[in-house]
Amino acid sequence: MHPPKRTPGNPAPKTLSDPKPVQIVLIGLTFLFFTGFIFLPLSLVFSQAFQKGWEFYLECIREPYAVEAVKLTLLTVSVVVPLNAFFGLAAAWAITKFNFRGKAALKTLLDLPFAVSPVVAGLIFVLLVGSRTPFGSWLGEHGIKIIFSTPGIIIATLFVTFPFVARELIPLMEAQGRDEEEAALTLGAKGWQIFAKITLPNIKWGLLYGMILCSARSIGEFGAVSVVSGHIRGQTNTIPLHVEILYSEYNFTASFAVASLLVFLALITIVLKSAMEHQFKKTA
Amino acid sequence: MAFFQRKRRNILPGFGLSMGYTVFYLSAIVIVPLSMVFINTIPMGWEPFFSAVTTPRVLASYRVSFSTALFAAVFDAVAGLLTAWVLVRYRFPGKQFLDALVDLPFALPTAVAGICFATLYSPVGWLGKSLTSWGLTIINTPTGIIIALIFIGFPFVVRTIQPVLEELEPEIEEAAHCLGATRLQTFSKILLPHLFPALLTGATLAFARGIGEYGSVIFIAGNLPMKTEIAPLMIMSKLDQFDYNGASAVALVLLLISFSMLLLLNAVQEWQQKEYR
Amino acid sequence: MGIELQNITKKFAEYTALDNISLNVDSGDLIALLGPSGCGKTTLLRIIAGLELPDSGKIILENKDTTNLPPRKKNVGFVFQHYALFRRLNVFDNVAFGLNVLPRGERPPRKEIRDRVEHLLKLVQMEWALKRYPSQLSGGQRQRVALARALAVNPKVLLLDEPFSALDAKVRQELRRWLRKLHDEIHVTSIFVTHDQEEALELADRIVVINKGKIEQQGTPQEVYDHPANAFVYNFLGNVNVFHGRIRNGKVSLGTHHVDAPDELKHTEEKPSQAFVRPHEIGISKIQSSGSDLVGTIQEVRLLGGQIGLNLECEGFDNPIDAEIPRELYVNLQLAKGDKVFVSLNRVKVFTGDYAI
Numbered sequence: 001m002h003p004p005k006r007t008p009g010n011p012a013p014k015t016l017s018d019p020k021p022v023q024i025v026l027i028g029l030t031f032l033f034f035t036g037f038i039f040l041p042l043s044l045v046f047s048q049a050f051q052k053g054w055e056f057y058l059e060c061i062r063e064p065y066a067v068e069a070v071k072l073t074l075l076t077v078s079v080v081v082p083l084n085a086f087f088g089l090a091a092a093w094a095i096t097k098f099n100f101r102g103k104a105a106l107k108t109l110l111d112l113p114f115a116v117s118p119v120v121a122g123l124i125f126v127l128l129v130g131s132r133t134p135f136g137s138w139l140g141e142h143g144i145k146i147i148f149s150t151p152g153i154i155i156a157t158l159f160v161t162f163p164f165v166a167r168e169l170i171p172l173m174e175a176q177g178r179d180e181e182e183a184a185l186t187l188g189a190k191g192w193q194i195f196a197k198i199t200l201p202n203i204k205w206g207l208l209y210g211m212i213l214c215s216a217r218s219i220g221e222f223g224a225v226s227v228v229s230g231h232i233r234g235q236t237n238t239i240p241l242h243v244e245i246l247y248s249e250y251n252f253t254a255s256f257a258v259a260s261l262l263v264f265l266a267l268i269t270i271v272l273k274s275a276m277e278h279q280f281k282k283t284a
Numbered sequence: 285m286a287f288f289q290r291k292r293r294n295i296l297p298g299f300g301l302s303m304g305y306t307v308f309y310l311s312a313i314v315i316v317p318l319s320m321v322f323i324n325t326i327p328m329g330w331e332p333f334f335s336a337v338t339t340p341r342v343l344a345s346y347r348v349s350f351s352t353a354l355f356a357a358v359f360d361a362v363a364g365l366l367t368a369w370v371l372v373r374y375r376f377p378g379k380q381f382l383d384a385l386v387d388l389p390f391a392l393p394t395a396v397a398g399i400c401f402a403t404l405y406s407p408v409g410w411l412g413k414s415l416t417s418w419g420l421t422i423i424n425t426p427t428g429i430i431i432a433l434i435f436i437g438f439p440f441v442v443r444t445i446q447p448v449l450e451e452l453e454p455e456i457e458e459a460a461h462c463l464g465a466t467r468l469q470t471f472s473k474i475l476l477p478h479l480f481p482a483l484l485t486g487a488t489l490a491f492a493r494g495i496g497e498y499g500s501v502i503f504i505a506g507n508l509p510m511k512t513e514i515a516p517l518m519i520m521s522k523l524d525q526f527d528y529n530g531a532s533a534v535a536l537v538l539l540l541i542s543f544s545m546l547l548l549l550n551a552v553q554e555w556q557q558k559e560y561r
Numbered sequence: 562m563g564i565e566l567q568n569i570t571k572k573f574a575e576y577t578a579l580d581n582i583s584l585n586v587d588s589g590d591l592i593a594l595l596g597p598s599g600c601g602k603t604t605l606l607r608i609i610a611g612l613e614l615p616d617s618g619k620i621i622l623e624n625k626d627t628t629n630l631p632p633r634k635k636n637v638g639f640v641f642q643h644y645a646l647f648r649r650l651n652v653f654d655n656v657a658f659g660l661n662v663l664p665r666g667e668r669p670p671r672k673e674i675r676d677r678v679e680h681l682l683k684l685v686q687m688e689w690a691l692k693r694y695p696s697q698l699s700g701g702q703r704q705r706v707a708l709a710r711a712l713a714v715n716p717k718v719l720l721l722d723e724p725f726s727a728l729d730a731k732v733r734q735e736l737r738r739w740l741r742k743l744h745d746e747i748h749v750t751s752i753f754v755t756h757d758q759e760e761a762l763e764l765a766d767r768i769v770v771i772n773k774g775k776i777e778q779q780g781t782p783q784e785v786y787d788h789p790a791n792a793f794v795y796n797f798l799g800n801v802n803v804f805h806g807r808i809r810n811g812k813v814s815l816g817t818h819h820v821d822a823p824d825e826l827k828h829t830e831e832k833p834s835q836a837f838v839r840p841h842e843i844g845i846s847k848i849q850s851s852g853s854d855l856v857g858t859i860q861e862v863r864l865l866g867g868q869i870g871l872n873l874e875c876e877g878f879d880n881p882i883d884a885e886i887p888r889e890l891y892v893n894l895q896l897a898k899g900d901k902v903f904v905s906l907n908r909v910k911v912f913t914g915d916y917a918i
Contacts, residue, residue, distance in 0.1 A: 018467070023374050030370045030382070033363050037435050038385050040410065041400035048403065087309045094302040106306075108550065112314055115542040117496025118394075119516035120321070120535045123523065127320035127532060158313050179645035181296055182612050185632045186639040187659030187714055191297030197658070201649035220393025222499035223516065227523065240395040240499070247399050247503070256403075259396045266391035273391070274384040295612050295632055 048256035060257035069242035088165025096173035122227025148230030156224040168210035216269040324532040336533040349515040353494030356433035361487040364441025394499030402503035424506030432500040437490025444486035492545040563588040563750035569618035580774040593765035601774040638711030640721040646695035659714035681709040701732040721753035792912040808834040817877030843884035844905040854903040
């Protein structure tokens, strides 16, 4: 689940602004909330990570298990994001360019993974292909291991980030309508030409936006991955799982050092997100 | 199959292909795996199922999850409304910075949020130290869970209210003022009812997310049975004991709750559109 | 024959958009499909373009049955109501699109595409805008680019959906004349859809009036305007005074007033009738010229450009009558609000039956 996209609208009306004292109190309260819930946790991460100095920090993130965790996370992202982006394009094309019965139901089904607890998301794959299930043991006999290994992590992440791209593209393509595609059709374009030359350029920012959200969640997913991973260091540990292990071993500095990598990525995501919202504002 | 069939032929190409792939992928990644919960639970029979999901410890975990998520959602509704109001209506230095940071709880991996709050509120942490000296404990209590869930749910409320507030025509308020309403009256009689559906949607999203949340909670909760054990953690511990049936029974209850939240949300949004469009 | 439509029927769920429409369009003609909104005219245009499929009937373009051809094989140019320019392509690429998507073998060389696009943009007076994007153009300019884009593929027919509806009044006028001139130069069979009778009368070689999915009348603008086939057409083409009355013994009642019924209705039995008089077909004078003149009082005077509009309350009529007279006459007669005048109905058109409008 992710919060609805922020669409910048009209600036504040100039008339009717609240009295200055009211403004100051409300802005103050907001900053207080942000201090407690945003600024303090953020600064805590860096203060803890660098507690034992710059060199120790580098040591923590260069340590082989940490590097393996980063590699596994990158691998997961590089598989999950393209697959879900491709699905998002297909689903958005079917839903926005055609009328068919059951469209509303299909849209609701797309949202399902948002409503499911991450732990349940992991559990369902254990129930489907875990070694104690018929299908899982059959796969095991043929040398395929899914749960407690990389494919399991990838599949669980696919589920959790499933709707991100589709959710961005559907409202965008609905608003753009079918006119341009129909115009291209009357000018003799074939299906893939229409898609590549007309539709794709029109939705590229929305697509990128969805992919960024999808990546952020893929990198950070904890609950679902935690169920299917088996927590084998150097093999099935993603970055968030590695953070957890270090923390539960009371290795706080190392845990926060690795966590600081995730904070960097989150901050980059936020910067990209607001930059792209700015882009939306410009094109709208 | 009458479902998913085109109502009338549309002339654009690619319906069969895109629809086919959508249905296939949706089934493979979402529908079939999710149905495993039902497939695993149904052969249990009613009695064992019922007793599995109503043991005192499981019941307590529902209670913890439900009440903490509810508290957090209510708090988020207030804090989110405040933040959205300040961000839309006022000009002040650092506004854009604040606006961007609203998304941090979404972008930050939940495990990182979890260890942050656990460390902040630990008896030796930045906040925990002074709180402990006043005799207040946050860590290993439901209050700790609520704090983590407030963080997680916050962007949902802000981002649902913000666009509604932005699109609100100033004329509405001006009209109210011309008719002699005070600022407070305008807010409570005009603005709040107008924002209410969005507020409800945002709070419901935060609540739904809170019920299923795992990563940010387990570090600060301490996971004491009957006290601070959340429902997702019950699934986790049943899985650790290879009690697949028990795990899927609890998961089924959680799923049903989530689905009804989804339906409720759709209903709220439909009502919102009917009322205000 | 340019376009031949045979018995086209199209239903959307319960609602019949087109009911057994047949229509022939000569090569090189400019045709207006005129009708109120929701009458089915846009649907008909989309069916010709292949963007919708008819439930039954045939579409024959230049003696070739194209009913089941996909739009890209039909070779029609379609100008969309809101232009549907490709917003991520500049003007040049928009116009060149239809050529660039041709299969490699049929695609003209780059140089030729460039020449063709430049020629077309010159034709629509947009050659200065090659590198602009649609968002940087005004409505009228977008319209011209959309037209050039449709013409680039050398279409057999050009279809325009409400081509001027999104423009303001002045630009609309200009573009209308310009389009007529352009059509006289390039002579491609064209159909445009409009709900504006003035536009249809000024622009088209022939007008097809459509209502509720059926063709009410077709003919030259002159024919349609002067000899409307029925009450709907009369009413739809311009302002009109309507009098509901009865036809009896060769006379038509208008309020307490009677006029002779037209020849073809002289001997019909008594039935309800409707009489129509256009405002400019009403004569005003200060002296009674014949016994059949009405006596009226000027209630309101409006300035309508070169004409003066009068609102008259006439004895024996429940509703006021609208008249339009030349400004000169108004000045010469020294008319003013409240004056009593004699009113003659110069040309009354009578229809019988309870035709619903």
